Amino acid sequence: MTEEAGTESDILVEVRDLKVHFPIKRGILLDRVVGHVKAVDGVDLSIPRGKTYGLVGESGCGKSTLGRALLQLTPPTGGEVRFDGVELTTLPAGKLRTMRRRMQMIFQDPMSSLDPRQNIESILVEGLQTHGIGTDRDDRRRIIGETLDAVGLPRWALSRYPHEFSGGQRQRIGIARALVLGPELIVADEPVSALDVSIQAQVVNLLEELQDNLGLTYLFIAHDLAVVKHISDVVGVMYLGALVEEAPSDRLYSEPLHPYTRALMSAVPVPDPDVEDRRERILLAGDLPSPANPPAGCRFHTRCPWAQPTRCADERPALRDIGGSRVACHFAERIASGELRPHKVSVQIVRPEGEGGAPAVVSAPTEPGSYV
Amino acid sequence: MALLQVDDLSVTFARRGQRTVHAVDGVSFSVDAGEVVGLVGESGCGKSVTSLAIMGLLPKQPGLRVGGKAVFDGTDLLQLDDRSRRDIRGRDVAMIFQDPLSSLNPVIPIGLQVTEVLTRHRGMRGEAAKKEAADLLDRVGIPDPRRRLKEYPHQLSGGMRQRALIAMSVACQPRLLIADEPTTALDVTIQAQILELLKDLVRDSGTALVMITHDLGVVAGMCDTINVLYGGRVVETARRRPLFREPRHPYTVGLLGSVPCLDAGPGERLKPIPGSVRDLLAWPDGCAFAPRCARRIDECVGEPPELVLAHDGRSYRCLNPAPVPGTVPPWATGGRAATDPATDAPTAGAAAPAAADDATAGPVPAPREKEKP
């Protein structure tokens, strides 16, 4: 582990005003751009070397897009991404490829990213060859052997195929594939969301152990707040493409400042009956608005129980420092002090995206549905 | 007599040329009127098959065998013919699924689907049925219900669809509602809305609720009694507080050690269960959890462990249960435990009395000892 963050060189990743807008196309040839999905819309963050930055938020808020844009897997529409001092957005393709080795990604469902026809050995060798790692076959063997040990897979796994493994083991394979290249940064996109709780804990422990031993830096993306809080040093909360709060992970739980964070924290079920009975839930009204048509002003104002008649609907709050956290709310201090009280919010209907008309092809409901 | 008494329920799927799957292997539990009962366990432990069997909704495939009993108010649901079962379903017993889209008919407006239920089971028609349907949608928190009646399921968000499905399920004020992972597909703020709604419905109408989930946090917040399933059997049953405060079955202990606590301090490692649910011992050959169990003793293999009835409606299926904090653990007297006593000593005030330290097999790095604040 590195020392406390402070000097410039301790920052491995620096993201400035990052934007990813996907065009919404219409017309027969899909040649008409009728708008943009602002999946990521102005995100600033930095990740200190050897630390874990957790990213949480509800489905569709842009977490995966941010992770992919950071690695330049999705080209950003605007903004800067500096990795170890090198600006990636303007880097020529060849140089970017050599940088790729130092930043890897692991996914929620490793099955979808592992070629089912390749055995584990060839999956791992492939990466080494692409990046020209290892002097000869024996050297590659050695690297692969060490990686398998590190992720807790037996040597016989090498000759097997992905479908022969359980979910937890597949995730270990996904981690091995990233790790074999010796990366410094790993972007983990929902790496444990598809796993059973007992297996989830194994993988979380593995990731922590690897970080301790290898000094890895993580961007850990998940919607499970308890897992994110557990593994992260700093957590960023996203809402509709932007960060609404960023805080050290304990503080996010003990003193959430943004109204959305408060609601999120109060909504997480906790496996402790005493906590469950004691806590006060802040129930949000309605659904997440569409990122194609985000509310003006504070994007949370349509659901915010503290929304005020002034500023909230027409002025987008910037992230500001408040006592060591960064918060994007005009009224955070007055909400924290208890001066402003929450009020009732009426529900606004939100349509599911891209499903405007009646379905063209319809399949009969599956058996369980026909119970009425 | 409980409202629903499930007794030794078993479901096997046999296919020619394939291994017979014992999806449910002797599940017993009961539900009283007005009670919320949880079924928790990891994927494949038989939660959904249990509920589908009770509802008579298992796919009618050759090789399907259902045994045991599920007595609802004096009638064994498993013995009913299709007709009488359909009558009970929807009227007395209703079910909510994880994926509301698959349970709603995509080509029929929501309103019509709700009024259909009202017509079928409560004989309501026309304007009266429409009004009642709108009231139901309103009650589950769907805004502008009159307008929503004309909309199709795909026009609603996931959370709104789940509300619509709940509205249909409670349309006939069923006495028993079975919810199979009703919020698993939803975001946490929407999950909180739906759980709150279910709690209100149960409180207001006295409906008994069977809550099926893999999320220990969800059961901690709403269940009166909890059944923990493993490998198709209930391995521990307890009231909510005792279960979380002093879990006895090593699997329950392991589950609780696996989930991170929101209020835990930094730097604490989780305590996973080694191996995976695939490492099952068949129940007839001993305890199904034995391959992963840190408290395993020789007697655990050979014969399935009997159900031990403890006080206060509590029971567990284990030969060497985790000690209750403050009592003398078995290793101190008999020394039967396979684990090292030093790692097994109950820590003061610990929620998990016996650290499920994985001395056993499994490609898992040994977790560190954790002291709860």
Ligand SMILES: Nc1ncnc2c1ncn2[C@@H]1O[C@H](COP(=O)(O)OP(=O)(O)OP(=O)(O)O)[C@@H](O)[C@H]1O
């Ligand atoms: N390639 C793409 N083209 C168009 N729109 C996209 C594309 N990828 C993502 N989006 C949209 O961008 C928004 C953010 O998506 P993203 O996958 O980043 O969300 P997320 O936070 O990762 O959600 P989840 O928790 O569901 O994974 C969504 O509205 C999504 O529909």
Ligand SMILES: Nc1ncnc2c1ncn2[C@@H]1O[C@H](COP(=O)(O)OP(=O)(O)OP(=O)(O)O)[C@@H](O)[C@H]1O
């Ligand atoms: N139609 C079927 N044919 C054969 N096997 C089945 C069938 N349905 C379920 N099973 C098997 O029965 C077992 C129990 O399945 P079930 O769906 O009840 O698990 P579950 O506890 O609901 O898991 P999850 O948390 O993943 O929903 C699994 O091993 C599953 O593969």
Ligand code: SF4
């Ligand atoms: S700026 Fe206004 S609407 Fe936005 S979070 Fe703060 S109080 Fe709520």
Ligand code: SF4
């Ligand atoms: S101690 Fe024995 S009976 Fe109890 S869970 Fe472990 S293996 Fe099963």
Ligand SMILES: [Mg+2]
């Ligand atoms: Mg995603």
Ligand SMILES: [Mg+2]
């Ligand atoms: Mg299921």
